Amino acid sequence: MLPAMQSVVPSTMATVSADGIPNLTYISQVFYVDDNHVAISFQYMNKSWKNINENPNITMILTHPVTIKMWKMNLVFEEIKYDGPVFDNMDMQLTAIASMYGMADRFKLKAALICRATDITVLYDGGL
Amino acid sequence: MLNSLPKNVVTVLTNYYSAVWLSCCNADKQPMIARLSSISIIDSDTIRCYIPAKFATELLPALIKHAPVSVMAACTETFDSYQVKGFIESVDKIQPELIEGQQNIIELFGKVLVRQGFSAENLYKAYADNDFAAVVIKVKDVFEQTPKTGTGTKINA
Numbered sequence: 155m156l157p158a159m160q161s162v163v164p165s166t167m168a169t170v171s172a173d174g175i176p177n178l179t180y181i182s183q184v185f186y187v188d189d190n191h192v193a194i195s196f197q198y199m200n201k202s203w204k205n206i207n208e209n210p211n212i213t214m215i216l217t218h219p220v221t222i223k224m225w226k227m228n229l230v231f232e233e234i235k236y237d238g239p240v241f242d243n244m245d246m247q248l249t250a251i252a253s254m255y256g257m258a259d260r261f262k263l264k265a266a267l268i269c270r271a272t273d274i275t276v277l278y279d280g281g282l
Numbered sequence: 283m284l285n286s287l288p289k290n291v292v293t294v295l296t297n298y299y300s301a302v303w304l305s306c307c308n309a310d311k312q313p314m315i316a317r318l319s320s321i322s323i324i325d326s327d328t329i330r331c332y333i334p335a336k337f338a339t340e341l342l343p344a345l346i347k348h349a350p351v352s353v354m355a356a357c358t359e360t361f362d363s364y365q366v367k368g369f370i371e372s373v374d375k376i377q378p379e380l381i382e383g384q385q386n387i388i389e390l391f392g393k394v395l396v397r398q399g400f401s402a403e404n405l406y407k408a409y410a411d412n413d414f415a416a417v418v419i420k421v422k423d424v425f426e427q428t429p430k431t432g433t434g435t436k437i438n439a
Contacts, residue, residue: 163400166303166315166354168305168313168314168315168352169313170307170311170312170313172311174307174311174349174350175350175352175367176305176306176307176313176314176350176351176352176367177305177352177365177367178303178305178315178352178353178354178365178427179354179365179427180354180356180363180429182429197429198429198430198431198433198434199434200433200434201425201434209311211310211311211312211313212313213305213312213313213314213315214315215303215315215317219400220401220404221404222400222401222404222405222407222408223408224317224408226315228312261429277336277337278336278408280404280408
């Protein structure tokens with residue numbers, strides 16, 4: 155699953171407001187923290203961040219860049235980090251990703267959203 | 283209130299080289315996502331989204347008339363992205379004669395992404411299906427979603 159978290163294929167994230175309105179966005183980076191947690195890069199989130207504060211449930215689709223194997227990951231937001239080892243590692247990786255696409259100015263990391271994984275489902279088993 | 287979908291939004295929504303997604307939520311307010319094969323425009327504020335059946339199984343019970351729904355389209359070449367929000371008008375199985383057209387769109391999408399180093403065959407296998415759901419959505423709002431300052435801005439404000 156780790157190759158799917160390397161942002162070759164951007165992950166898709168959905169959140170829902172307290173009154174049930176969904177919001178979709180692409181996420182540049184989903185970072186492995188430990189066996190139960192990932193960190194999501196916070197860059198341009200407006201509505202998503204508002205939704206997460208109203209309803210911590212998050213659903214993400216991650217895609218393996220070679221096989222196109224797809225996972226659905228249900229997450230619950232736990233905390234936001236503006237510094238520390240996870241933030242620093244994500245910032246470094248994101249700078250490398252952004253350079254690949256010539257978009258370093260657009261991909262500045264503002265924070266890392268630490269989330270607990272509550273369910274992971276294989277949506278498509280891959281093409282190989 | 284939306285008068286009509288802007289032309290640049292229609293372009294990104296309907297181009298075969300756009301990646302398109304739909305989201306709704308279940309009764310527990312858990313967000314749900316499905317990859318779409320394509321979007322077509324019905325009239326100035328109504329769109330039809332096609333969902334490969336394999337991605338629709340879990341979603342279908344939540345896709346009920348008047349339920350709020352969001353659709354995001356992102357051009358894979360320019361990163362121009364838009365999100366439309368509205369309410370479900372209807373959900374039906376696709377007419378059999380339209381299945382081949384959806385499969386052709388998925389094949390074209392795969393071929394476009396070969397230029398970015400992806401396998402067209404694997405993309406086709408991932409997204410293609412023999413059955414599709416058609417979801418008609420009445421669009422209420424359109425948002426800029428391109429990754430840049432100002433993303434999330436309502437276009438039809």
